[in-house]
Amino acid sequence: MSATHPDPAPVPASISGFRRGRSGDLLDRCRAFSAMLDVLRAEGDFPTQYQLELLGPLDHEIVVRDPLTSRPKKLVCFDSNSYLGLHLHPRVTAAAHRALDEAGAGTPSAPLLSGTSRWLRALEDVVAAFHGREAALVFPSGYAANIGILTGLLRPEDFAVRDRHVHASLHDGCRFSGARGGVFAHRDPASAARSFARDDGRGGKLLVTDGVFSMHGSVAPLPGLAAVAKGAGALLMVDEAHATGVVGPTGRGSEELFGLPGRIDVLMGTFSKAAGAAGGYVAGPRDLVDYLRFFARSAVFTASLPAPVAAAVAEAFRLMDEDPAPRERLRENARRFTTSLEALGVSPLATGTPIVAVRVGPQATLLRAGRELYDAGIRCGSVSYPAVAADSCLLRFTVNARHTDDELDRAAETLAQVAGRHGFLGPGPAAQLDGGAAGEPS
Numbered sequence: 001m002s003a004t005h006p007d008p009a010p011v012p013a014s015i016s017g018f019r020r021g022r023s024g025d026l027l028d029r030c031r032a033f034s035a036m037l038d039v040l041r042a043e044g045d046f047p048t049q050y051q052l053e054l055l056g057p058l059d060h061e062i063v064v065r066d067p068l069t070s071r072p073k074k075l076v077c078f079d080s081n082s083y084l085g086l087h088l089h090p091r092v093t094a095a096a097h098r099a100l101d102e103a104g105a106g107t108p109s110a111p112l113l114s115g116t117s118r119w120l121r122a123l124e125d126v127v128a129a130f131h132g133r134e135a136a137l138v139f140p141s142g143y144a145a146n147i148g149i150l151t152g153l154l155r156p157e158d159f160a161v162r163d164r165h166v167h168a169s170l171h172d173g174c175r176f177s178g179a180r181g182g183v184f185a186h187r188d189p190a191s192a193a194r195s196f197a198r199d200d201g202r203g204g205k206l207l208v209t210d211g212v213f214s215m216h217g218s219v220a221p222l223p224g225l226a227a228v229a230k231g232a233g234a235l236l237m238v239d240e241a242h243a244t245g246v247v248g249p250t251g252r253g254s255e256e257l258f259g260l261p262g263r264i265d266v267l268m269g270t271f272s273k274a275a276g277a278a279g280g281y282v283a284g285p286r287d288l289v290d291y292l293r294f295f296a297r298s299a300v301f302t303a304s305l306p307a308p309v310a311a312a313v314a315e316a317f318r319l320m321d322e323d324p325a326p327r328e329r330l331r332e333n334a335r336r337f338t339t340s341l342e343a344l345g346v347s348p349l350a351t352g353t354p355i356v357a358v359r360v361g362p363q364a365t366l367l368r369a370g371r372e373l374y375d376a377g378i379r380c381g382s383v384s385y386p387a388v389a390a391d392s393c394l395l396r397f398t399v400n401a402r403h404t405d406d407e408l409d410r411a412a413e414t415l416a417q418v419a420g421r422h423g424f425l426g427p428g429p430a431a432q433l434d435g436g437a438a439g440e441p442s
């Protein structure tokens with residue numbers, strides 16, 4: 001214990017309790033957090049949600065080391081973002097093997113120096129063509145992409161507004177840029193327009209949204225937001241992480257869903273969802289991409305994506321283009337799961353995408369409910385602060401194309417039983433989405 005802080009505040013009972021600084025001793029905060037984790041671990045529910053170790057691939061069915069017994073345990077998994085199962089596709093793994101043999105495990109140099117391989121170049125071309133854009137720039141992750149795009153593009157005199165439920169990386173990027181602006185109400189173009197009305201017109205303007213919202217599964221009203229951006233003279237940036245490969249008749253994402261091809265000015269995406277691997281990108285006009293190649297610091301001051309990953313992702317994009325079957329199966333699976341839940345009296349926060357989330361409430365209920373699902377052989381996302389606001393915890397089921405009908409039906413029945421026991425069947429989507437901002441440090 002530090003001599004200057006002999007009397008630390010009581011240890012909070014949940015992660016959100018650590019939002020604010022507790023004392024001037026940095027390590028004291030860490031020790032207090034460890035003490036809280038020890039309590040949660042001892043209760044037994046926490047390790048089954050946050051300390052599982054995969055013993056094989058992340059698939060519709062997984063084998064983990066059970067943290068309570070140390071023995072292997074099989075679970076049906078609704079916590080993979082590989083919507084189409086492409087990370088296991090033989091063409092994708094073969095492409096990674098070939099690149100591994102030819103280029104080795106990595107390209108440990110910055111992209112502007114020696115880090116740009118022919119596999120990375122090919123990937124940028126494939127991604128740009130998939131989205132019908134002039135060019136694309138690849139980042140080591142989707143998080144890095146959003147930070148790099150926003151801090152590269154925006155200056156303190158600029159004005160950027162974002163939906164209050166955008167991904168944490170967009171909140172962070174806007175804040176780190178120092179640009180003025182703030183959040184507007186979820187999926188509310190009128191609220192975005194009111195935000196722009198506060199701008200004094202000194203700098204450039206940007207409207208930022210997710211295409212499909214990562215935690216809630218809701219869809220951005222692209223036509224309304226595009227009209228607001230146009231009216232305000234703002235560029236429109238859309239994070240298509242959960243839309244690419246998933247929504248729109250051929251998986252082109254939000255623009256295709258709403259019949260607005262080419263409307264997004266700054267199109268961002270990740271390789272960690274439908275493409276099944278890791279990495280992020282921005283696609284757009286060549287001027288924008290060339291500028292960001294030099295000014296997006298998370299692409300400049302970092303090593304480039306390893307060739308095996310680049311090769312695997314490029315092959316996954318080719319498959320998204322050529323083969324509609326996994327996407328059709330994904331849609332059918334999402335529809336089946338959502339319909340079953342609704343028939344059993346459970347109201348998801350949103351419908352129409354493979355992200356099926358149910359609001360649970362406080363972290364303690366989340367851990368209990370997650371544990372009961374785990375004991376019944378089901379793994380889903382137990383989402384708590386800081387991914388969502390404190391006391392707005394969610395159980396998030398991400399459906400993918402590889403789930404079987406039986407797995408979907410069994411999961412729906414089990415979730416309905418657990419929700420009924422804990423009283424979170426839900427009053428309906430509209431009311432529930434008014435909760436606090438997702439991913440925004442408050």
Ligand SMILES: Cc1ncc(COP(=O)(O)O)c(C=O)c1O
Nearest residue numbers: 141142143167214241270272279
């Ligand atoms: C909407 C959204 N944007 C960005 C990211 C970050 O992507 P990555 O995991 O590739 O860093 C995620 C991932 O969780 C996301 O859901």
